[in-house]
Amino acid sequence: MAKKLEFPKNFLWGGATAANQIEGAYDVDGKTLSLLEMIPYVELKDRTDIEASRKLTKQDILDSIDNKKGLHYPKRFGNDFYNRYKEDIRLFKEAGLKVFRMSVAWTRIFPNGNDEKPNATGMSFYKNVFEECKAQGLEVMLTINHFDLPFWVIQKGLTWRDKELSDCYLRFAKLLMDEFNGYVKYWLPFNEINLGVLITRQFSDKEQEGGVMQKILSSYGDLHKQFVAQAKVVEYSKKYPHIKVGCMVADTTSYPIDCNPINVLENQRMEHMKKFFYYDVMVKGEYPGYALRMFKEYGVEINKEAGDDELLKKFPVEFISFSYYMSGTVSKETGQMTEGNILKVGKNPFLKATEWGWQIDPMGLRYCLNQLWDMYRVPLFISENGIGVSEVLNDNNTVEDDYRIEYLGQHFEQMSEAIKDGVNLFGYTMWTPIDVVSAGSNEMSKRYGMIFVDYDDYHRGTGDRFLKKSYKWFQNFMKTKEI
Ligand code: BG6
Secondary structure, eight states: OOBBBBOOOOOOEEEEHHHHHHOOTTSTTOOBBBBGGGOOOOSSSSTTOOOGGGOHHHHHHHHHTTTTTTOGGGGTTTTTTHHHHHOOOHHHHHOOOOOOEEOHHHHSSSTTSOSOOOOOOHHHHHHHHHHHHHHTOOOEEEEEEESSSBBHHHHHOOOOHHHHHHHHHHHHHHHHHHHHHHTTTEEEESSSSSHHHHHEEEEEGTTSSSSSHHHHHHHHHHHHHHHHHHHHHHHHHHTTTTTTEEEEEEEEEESSSOOOOOHHHHHHHIIIIIHHHHHHHIOOOOHHHHHHHHHHHHTOOOOOTTTTTHHHHHOOEEEEEEEEEEEEEEEEHHHSOOOTTTOOOBTTTTTTTTTTTOBBBHHHHHHHHHHHHHHHHHOEEEEEEOBOOOOOOOSSSSSOOHHHHHHHHHHHHHHHHHHHHHEEEEEEEEOOSBBOOOOOOSSSSBOOOSEEEEOOSSSSOOOOOEEEEEEEEHHHHHHOOOO
16 A cells, blocks of 8 residues: 655755766867776676776776777766756656756866866856756756866876865866856765775875775875865855755665674774764864774874864855665674775675665665764755666566665655654755666666666667656656655
């Protein structure tokens, strides 16, 4: 029997994407390459072994410039949004979405970083997309940087610790706000700030020798610069009182593997360093004591500059946004800060997982929402949530994706429960309304969309869009709020 869910009338239902996973058109209209467009597609024997697709040296990256080895670079092609955005936005609107989360490719706007003027063709592309959203009645949420660092950053060997990078970023962010504040109400300076910095470090000369642990420890100094850059974006946004700036964190709920106090404490330690540390700095504007202790014990240097603390305190984000896909378990044994397991989550025998090993846990979302509201008391927004499945079109040119309907419905139900618990959750953008290139595995066949895109992992196909069963289900959900 259908169950009616309760949501506030003005709840922002929407869909999320990222420039590097949808746009394509990597070499037209003045755009230069971004780091993610230098990573080739690698067929994986074991789909859960994402690390295998990322073992790249700086030389591999350099060789990819003129593609000497004839490899396929999926993020150069995306799902062809650059040419098909009108059709896509119309389909989003018809699905019932109210807000579209997207990002801007930095390399379309400042192709060389220090360009005297922004690239006019790049600016008009985004203006046209925003105009289209406006025409279709869609609000825009904009991620300023969604992992796609320009390639010139790597060529110059820069990390966030280099002033040149934060200066260029701020110039980019301020330009977007000045030009597009009339179209965009919600702004996210960095996507998944707790993961993004590690991506840069992975390809930085300075870290090629170090292991995962070294990269993580070194990343805190970079993160500090990003926190400061984000606070400066918040400061700048005050020029436009109608816009709001939020943070974006990759959140996973984590449970202790059992009630052994050693494991409970270890889980708390992991929660601290994997998530709350980030919210503490960005929402409360202060470094928490547990992090300062860890920095001391591991010899981590932050190199704060005069005025940084005041800036973080004075310009916290106005709302929290986060991605939520799964939960995991922690035990003292697996929770050790050792190479190899730091980014992974432990198995939970009570949960099912996707082909990629992502454990499905709708209740974990309610738990997470309550935790965040209890601790921070700022409005919450789920900026990503969805299920990646390998799918093909059937003879009726659709996909019977009942598992996606189930996944979304169960997560919506827990969101509604959290709202009843008193949580101030004001919106949700699913990842993603349309099939895109996967961020982690570069596959097109890891599909999240309610709209199927006819491209395979090598960008073979027509690129045509087809509606899956979940599209119709979502359309109906928007009208009835019934699952
Ligand atoms: C988030 C990213 O980490 O997860 C998205 O912000 C990404 O860019 C999403 O696509 C799902 O991850 P994946 O690796 O399945 O594409």
